Amino acid sequence: MALANLERDDHGYLKDLNEWNEDIAxxxxxxEGVNLTDDSFKLINFLRNEYINNNANQPNERNIVKGLKDNWKGKxxxxxxxxxxxxxxxxxxxxIAGLPETKRKGGY
Structure with missing residues (x-):
């Protein structure tokens, strides 16, 4: 299914994360003007896994770095x-991962 056929909120986030796939990404x-790479998909898949399998967790940047460090080339x-x-x-x-908009404020 193409992105144009999917329901989205006022900020462009998918309303149903189950309609997501890599083509939609x-x-x-x-x-968004973003060029996706293998590393981009590592992050996208990490965020989806955290949300789907960890009680809708949407980690901040600090926790993303902690979660991805073992699966990343270099530091x-x-x-x-x-x-x-x-x-x-x-x-x-x-x-881009098809998740709902995070309501969390910045910071640690």
């Missing part, structure tokens, strides 16, 4: 996540 990324820093998702790894990657 690519369409959302194009809208992962928050800066690298912002290189992948300039508008914020938690929010922008979450949107």
């Amino acid at each position: 690519r369409e959302l990324a194009e809208e 992962l820093k928050t800066k690298e996540l912002y290189t992948l998702f300039p508008k914020g790894p938690a929010k922008q990657a979450g949107k």
Whole structure:
């Protein structure tokens, strides 16, 4: 199914995370002006796994780095996540991952 046929909220987030797939992610990324890489998908899949299998958890950047560090080439820093998702790894990657908009404020 194409992104144009999916129901979204006022901020462009998918209303049903189960309608998501990698093709939808690519369409959302194009809208966001983001070029997806293998590392981008590591983050996207991590966020989806956290949300789906960990009581709707939407980790902040600090916890994303902790969660991904063992599955990353080299030392992962928050800066690298912002290189992948300039508008914020938690929010922008979450949107591209088909997750609901996080209501969490910034900080640790």
